Each structure stands twice: as C-alpha cells, then as structure tokens.
Amino acid sequence: MSDYIVRATAANNQIRAFAATTRDLAEYARSVHNTSPVATAALGRLLTAGAMMGSMMKGSNDLLTLQIKCNGPIQGLTVTADANANVKGYVYDPTVMLPPSPIGKLDVGGALGAGVLSVIKDMALKDPYVGQTELVSGEIAEDITYYYATSEQIPSSVALGVLMNKDNTVKRSGGFIIQLMPFAEDEIIDKLEQKINEISSITNLLDDDLTPEMILEHILGEFNLEILDTMPTAFTCNCSxxxxxxxxxxxxxxxxxxxxxxxxxxxxxxxxxxxxxxxxxxxxxxxxxxxx
Missing domain, CATH: 3.90.1280.10 (HSP33 redox switch-like)
Incomplete structure (x- = not known):
C-alpha cells in the first residue's frame, strides 16, 4: 500500500499511537484543487490528521469532520474522514500565496490567522458530537493537540508535516498522534514528554525516509512498542x-x-x-x- 496508517500501543497500553504516511493523498488533493504551496501544506496536514482521527472511530458508518474557519487569507478548510481512513477535503481559497515564515518554512499559521477548529463526530446518534476550540497557532498540529487537551481531556502530542518539491508537487506528507491513557503512570508521562521534546521535527523524520513504523519505533521503542495493525488511507470522494x-x-x-x-x-x-x-x-x- 502507498499511503497507510499504523496503529500501536506502548508502555503496557498506557500509550496509544498512530502514525501515517500520506504523500499520495496530499498530492492528489493538490492536483485536483490546484492549491498553492502554503495551501497544499495546510490541506495536507489537515487531511493527515483527519485520516488518523477517522481511524479512531468505532462504528463502520461513523464520520468525522474537521472544519477550520479563520480570518487569514486561506479563509478556512474542511476535511471529512470515515472509520476506514477514507478522507477528502478542500480549502476555501486554494490560491493563497505568502512569503516564507521567519524560519524559512511555509507559513501555514500566517495563512490561517485566528479562528476556530470544529471537530464533528457523526456516530449515528440523534445529534452529532461537536467540539470547538480556538486556534492556538494556526499550524494545525498544535491546534489539534489543544483540542484534545481541552475538549476530550486526552493529553496528546500531534505532529503533521508536508514537504514540497521545487516544482511545487508534494515530496513527503505524514504525521503522528501519540496519546496518554488516563491510567498512565507519572514516570511514563515524564519519559514520554522528554522523548517527544528530543524530536527535531516530523518533516525531518519524513525527509529521512522513515516509515510510520520507524517513526513510532524512534519515539516509542524504549516503551515496549507493540504495532497492532496497519490500514490503507486514501483521498476518496463519494460524490456522484x-x-x-x-x-x-x-x-x-x-x-x-x-x-x-x-x-x-x-x-x-x-x-x-x-x-x-x-x-x-x-x-x-x-x-x-x-x-x-
């Protein structure tokens, strides 16, 4: 499979983890929406998050929607995913162009500005679950980390990255979500925080050709990592x-x-x-x- 998600546990089930490689779906989204580099990076990150978060859904018909409404030039993004990690999405203004950030990266935070992240879970109940948090950085990974901490009370580390080629196609795309379970011991929490702080960046790991399995081994290898399964993920639209x-x-x-x-x-x-x-x-x- 080309794009896929790895699901794993570590530290005797005190940690659960997801990692994904999503280059093909991010490139497909870029090609169909003709997105600028910064819009490609924003959409690729949110698609990657949506795919991993969708794979966490329990019911086969459950649907997850990630919606960002913001005052930056990109105006907003919407991504929808199902429990099989089929994902689709779009940006409101795919043509937005910005100079690089002060550290020379694509300025996703500048493209989004201030706004609100909504996480909508349709689990075939009378009403869908809706959680909303303000954007804390506009960089998307930090915003989803903040959402998990405030709306679901799940301490999480979220990393999302998209690397572009010189011809503005997608070179690498992927990310991880690592979460602590409520019964996690203080020692495990401290060791995990220290390990995550040692990571240079998700884009560096992706650019070094690390697979999702290798990324999780790099972070959680000393915590008795156990890979549970892998599942394909793809940009899939059910329109007709x-x-x-x-x-x-x-x-x-x-x-x-x-x-x-x-x-x-x-x-x-x-x-x-x-x-x-x-x-x-x-x-x-x-x-x-x-x-x-």
Whole structure:
C-alpha cells in the first residue's frame, strides 16, 4: 500500500499511537484543487490528521469532520474522514500565496490567522458530537493537540508535516498522534514528554525516509512498542451525479424552474474533489418532475 496508517500501543497500553504516511493523498488533493504551496501544506496536514482521527472511530458508518474557519487569507478548510481512513477535503481559497515564515518554512499559521477548529463526530446518534476550540497557532498540529487537551481531556502530542518539491508537487506528507491513557503512570508521562521534546521535527523524520513504523519505533521503542495493525488511507470522494441530482431536487421546484427558463445547462462542482457535473435542460426538466 502507498499511503497507510499504523496503529500501536506502548508502555503496557498506557500509550496509544498512530502514525501515517500520506504523500499520495496530499498530492492528489493538490492536483485536483490546484492549491498553492502554503495551501497544499495546510490541506495536507489537515487531511493527515483527519485520516488518523477517522481511524479512531468505532462504528463502520461513523464520520468525522474537521472544519477550520479563520480570518487569514486561506479563509478556512474542511476535511471529512470515515472509520476506514477514507478522507477528502478542500480549502476555501486554494490560491493563497505568502512569503516564507521567519524560519524559512511555509507559513501555514500566517495563512490561517485566528479562528476556530470544529471537530464533528457523526456516530449515528440523534445529534452529532461537536467540539470547538480556538486556534492556538494556526499550524494545525498544535491546534489539534489543544483540542484534545481541552475538549476530550486526552493529553496528546500531534505532529503533521508536508514537504514540497521545487516544482511545487508534494515530496513527503505524514504525521503522528501519540496519546496518554488516563491510567498512565507519572514516570511514563515524564519519559514520554522528554522523548517527544528530543524530536527535531516530523518533516525531518519524513525527509529521512522513515516509515510510520520507524517513526513510532524512534519515539516509542524504549516503551515496549507493540504495532497492532496497519490500514490503507486514501483521498476518496463519494460524490456522484445521482447525489448531485438529489441536492438539486432539494432546492425546490421554483428554483429549478428558473434554471430551465434561463435555457442554459448548469454545471455543479463538488467542493471536495472538484469533479464537475453537467445537467442539460432536458435533465433539469426530468429533475423538476421528481421534485416536490
């Protein structure tokens, strides 16, 4: 498999860990949305987080949505993932361009600015679970770390990285989420904090060709790391012409009639994968007959 997630435990189940390589899905997202380098980095990070967080969902039909609304030039991002780590997403302004940050990196924090991260979990209950936290840095990994600490009370370390080639394609993408269980001993907590502080950066680990297994071994090897399983992850959109047709039906007869009277075929774009769906006047008339 090309992109995949590793799930693991360590320290006699006191630590749970996830690590992912997501180069192909990040590059696919870049290609379909034609994102600028900084938008590619932001979207790639959130897609990676979404894939790992989606894989934590218990039910096969559970859905996770990560939504960022912000006042920076990128305006916002939305990513949706399921329990099988199928993930999709988009940025509100894919063309945003910014100079590098003071340390020479893509300035994702500057692209996002201030805003709110919403984590929406649809677990087939009456209402979805919604957790919201303010962005603390706009760098996404720190924002998700803060979300876990405040909304779910789970001490976590989140690292997300996207490296670009000189031609602005994606060279590397991936990350990890490491979490302490409520019964974690103080000694384990202290040792883990020290180990994580020793890591140079996730982008350095990715650029050194470390696999997800090797990344977790690098961080948690001394904690009796146990790899539980691996699962593929991919950019997957479930849009179709039939689903778009249902959306058109839902807008009501009056608006559909106006489209027909304009005597122009319509084009509907999927936000997530940028697929274009065309509807002729004849098709709109058929849809009108089906609408209420």
């Amino acid at each position: 012409k039939e689903r778009v047709e249902k959306a058109i039906i839902s807008i009501g007869k009056k608006d559909i009639q106006e489209m027909i009277e304009d005597n122009e075929p319509i084009e509907v774009n999927c936000h997530f994968c940028n697929t274009k769906y065309h509807f002729s006047i004849n098709e709109l008339e058929m849809i009108l007959k089906k609408s209420k």
